[in-house]
Amino acid sequence: MPTNVPLEIELKLRVESHEPVREKLRAAEATFVRRALERNLIFDRPDGSLRRQGVGLRVRSLDIEGEKQGPDETHPTLTVKGPRLPGPMKAREEREVAISDAQTAARMFEMLGFVCILSYEKRRETWQLGPCLVELDEPPRIGLFVEIEGPDEQAIRRVQTTLGLAGVPHVPQSYVHMLADYCDTHSIAARVLRLTYCSLHSQ
Numbered sequence: 001m002p003t004n005v006p007l008e009i010e011l012k013l014r015v016e017s018h019e020p021v022r023e024k025l026r027a028a029e030a031t032f033v034r035r036a037l038e039r040n041l042i043f044d045r046p047d048g049s050l051r052r053q054g055v056g057l058r059v060r061s062l063d064i065e066g067e068k069q070g071p072d073e074t075h076p077t078l079t080v081k082g083p084r085l086p087g088p089m090k091a092r093e094e095r096e097v098a099i100s101d102a103q104t105a106a107r108m109f110e111m112l113g114f115v116c117i118l119s120y121e122k123r124r125e126t127w128q129l130g131p132c133l134v135e136l137d138e139p140p141r142i143g144l145f146v147e148i149e150g151p152d153e154q155a156i157r158r159v160q161t162t163l164g165l166a167g168v169p170h171v172p173q174s175y176v177h178m179l180a181d182y183c184d185t186h187s188i189a190a191r192v193l194r195l196t197y198c199s200l201h202s203q
Contacts, residue, residue: 008094010149030129042118054083076102120193
């Protein structure tokens with residue numbers, strides 16, 4: 001693989017509460033970036049071959065807290081993630097571009113023969129600590145998580161220790177994998193998972 005390939009390197013940890021992590025972030029003088037509600041559409045070929053290859057195809061839009069938004073101001077993106085690379089942390093090639101309209105992009109994929117295999121919301125609070133992004137995540141039904149994304153394993157481990165999470169085992173599965181398993185276990189054929197609120201602006 002070429003050395004200039006953009007990689008997503010991250011560590012996912014399951015937690016009981018986000019508040020102790022917030023306190024550690026404030027104590028470390030981390031920078032609060034934003035709080036948002038994500039809406040994610042995951043696509044695959046009808047035979048499921050993308051998932052079997054470890055490839056992810058996603059259309060995402062955001063509802064950012066404190067930001068007045070119209071239908072064309074949801075910061076939609078198209079992301080393709082490659083197979084996971086060997087190593088102790090989750091690392092994979094990631095390509096992402098801004099798009100003008102999430103629903104139009106979704107319809108284009110359907111016209112090309114792709115199918116939406118999962119639709120889910122996720123609440124995400126993002127902080128910057130040194131070279132790393134720390135994300136406090138609340139996906140539906142499966143609990144609370146902290147993701148630490150950084151340039152390399154050493155930087156991520158330092159932040160993990162700073163946040164008091166050094167002894168917490170990492171979760172290797174993606175949210176898509178865990179949520180798809182939840183749908184299968186609970187016979188949710190439509191594979192549509194929403195949080196109990198629709199917009200952060202009403203919180």
